[in-house]
Amino acid sequence: MKKIICLLTLLLTISVTAQSDAENIKKIYNSALLNGKSYEWLDHLSNQIGGRLSGSLNAERAVLYTKEELENLGLDKVWLQPVMVPKWVRGTPEFAFIETSPGETTSVNICALGGSMPTPLEGIKANLIEVKGIDELKAMDRASVEGKIVFFNRPMDPTLINTFQAYGGCVDQRYSGAMEAGKLGAVGVIVRSMNLRLDDLPHTGSMSYGDLPLSQRIPSAAISTNDAELLSGMLALDKNIKFYFKQNCRQLNDVQSYNVIGEITGSEFPREIITVGGHLDSWDLGDGSHDDGAGCVQSMDVLRLFKENGIKPKRTLRVVLFMNEENGLRGATKYAAVAKERGENHIFALESDSGGFTPRGFSFDCSDSNFQQILSWKPLFKPYLLHYFERGGSGADVGPLKGSNNVLAGLRPDSQRYFDHHHAANDTFDAVNKRELELGTAAMTSLVYLIDKYGINNINTDQKLKD
């Protein structure tokens, strides 16, 4: 009889707990959709500040703006964490054309890749060699590459449902194309934009020369998908056509910048830290609304929703707006280094850096037992149409926090439209839907609420210290 009563009590407790979780999550969703602040913040970041490339004036304005907004929330602490960041500037607008015969030219849309060398002042004009990727280039002898512009034209694979996979299958061309072509004596690199759509916008993004000597570093630029198709078609007709491009971007000295951090200190286990964040820097062509203004304002709103709903976290909640994800990851590296120095216990870190689209779920980087614990919460998310709870990557900025026992996670919004805007001039506020953004905030807050309430398996340092 005693056993039965125990069992009934246990069942009742579980059911009441599940009910109260469902109710609290409903409250979180309601306030995100009724009184969310993320869209208003994003409007300011995008339309009053704009593109926030590391080291730019706009990046510093964004630091000051978000710090002030976090201060207005009445968090327990708000601070700036200094970090030196690279400063690359685009210079005057790039210019390019295809020359079919002397004087007969067709303008095309290009943009310098982030970190690229400039062309000489007079630009570069040369014949082209089209390849579908780095392997194809590496199989060539120096003679066929030397003095030419290498045109990397492998498109993103449209048959992949997850567009990030399609991106992953192409981005090496952009990142390492110039390094590999430089080794073979090429004079420049043109890369098909990482965009599944055919349009006229070039998409920038980071590239690296590795430790290539300065003499072998050649300028590289992205070309719009429409113009990549055009160029490829013209090359098929006549491989002797020439390509001209001119860009005067430059890498300057590193400058001081900051991660912006806000905290609600935990009431029971203050040494267990839950971090939620996005990156405050963006590329310079658009205003960085999806990448990653959205993730920043959603993360800020997570803490605000805790306060608005009177949920006092047991564990310490931090919002971190990381600086310099796009071309250096310096902010994330610094944040993790300081955390390690201080012996901080980051039990959970969630990043939103996949656009402000309708959330579909989360990906997790964690142990089996932690994943099982998280899966047990999945039914709570069903009313909100979140269905994707899978092992996989988390986010570039939370990656350096990886420990032996903690949980890293990434918000997974619908990915179909993301690369239409990614790193291009149309990554702008009007491409973000208010409800979709707010649903992302609510999903993040709900997951953080559960992690805060239940902790994660096998990790409860403060509790152990108490015991």
Place this chain on the structure above:
Amino acid sequence: MKKIICLLTLLLTISVTAQSDAENIKKIYNSALLNGKSYEWLDHLSNQIGGRLSGSLNAERAVLYTKEELENLGLDKVWLQPVMVPKWVRGTPEFAFIETSPGETTSVNICALGGSMPTPLEGIKANLIEVKGIDELKAMDRASVEGKIVFFNRPMDPTLINTFQAYGGCVDQRYSGAMEAGKLGAVGVIVRSMNLRLDDLPHTGSMSYGDLPLSQRIPSAAISTNDAELLSGMLALDKNIKFYFKQNCRQLNDVQSYNVIGEITGSEFPREIITVGGHLDSWDLGDGSHDDGAGCVQSMDVLRLFKENGIKPKRTLRVVLFMNEENGLRGATKYAAVAKERGENHIFALESDSGGFTPRGFSFDCSDSNFQQILSWKPLFKPYLLHYFERGGSGADVGPLKGSNNVLAGLRPDSQRYFDHHHAANDTFDAVNKRELELGTAAMTSLVYLIDKYGINNINTDQKLKD
């Protein structure tokens, strides 16, 4: 031993079948994403033809265009099914303002609701009474309504995750508002647009006077959400402000139109009919890309994908482009009536009429046993991120095909952006993403493939006839 062999054979059969289903669905997705025709068709329907209100020249052009395109696919049969449709015309652009004092006016954006009476030539100017819905209006006495313009201002509920539910909770104001207000002697009706976003676009849609005598029929128009907020705010300050509006829409005599139908005749069970469709008519303000050009071109592409992939359906596949869903449902009613007359056995009918956004799954109107059969296929859709398989509505056009044993279904795309565009001037081609549209086509084709291959539980007329 014999039993074990039998069991192994069975298991092997099941696993081979499941594997080949998975492979065929992969083939379907690949060809939809690589060689889909839906986007190109939609471009033509939207940009070369445009809005296709029933009875308009554009609607007839759309009939001819889609018939020709279906003929080009080499289907077994393509035909037009005649149907008489209502013809309502908007006339010259509507005009409205708020008058705070004589001569002091603020223009607002309105559009006549479909089916509305015109105002007198000189327009209507009157005081307003704001209500949050029909119940609130009905509770009022005639004296407080008579001679006034009734302003229905209940917003869509933003806390509902499924925006169609939020629409369902408001649309009675638009559909029956003028009828109810007319009974109480109001002179006009202004309805807040069915839009979750605050913007300047009025959203039209159907309304009805029921059997109200002509003398009580008053003009009704939708006002943009921004202007609804403005009007409500101004009324709160001064309930004596006046509202003026003018519209010269008219209901003309019914005209001849058509459902457009194409068919691949089934190779084994030709008398079992599987129908897939959308509605070819649209409202007149935008070009009807999401509502429901998308559903039409997706449905057309379902049959094309069968042919392209060399899948010969066992059952008869029909694409039906229904005429007049928006303001009469005459096409759907006619199609079902003819089907009944001919004793046709419609085992399955799938409609896409919720926009061309990323598909999330399907809703089904069917028996338990049929639903269980469908749920057993759900794992096949997981790689394509389809997760929503629920009982519920299907689609307005397939509704009249409801029988005692058949299965009706509706494609369920992400609904967050739908009402930003629905029935408004921004329901245009640029708001449709090619991949999202194509993923919907692939999802529909895959479901039709499974229904065709396995039939539906308890219904196999042809097979029974064969036996």
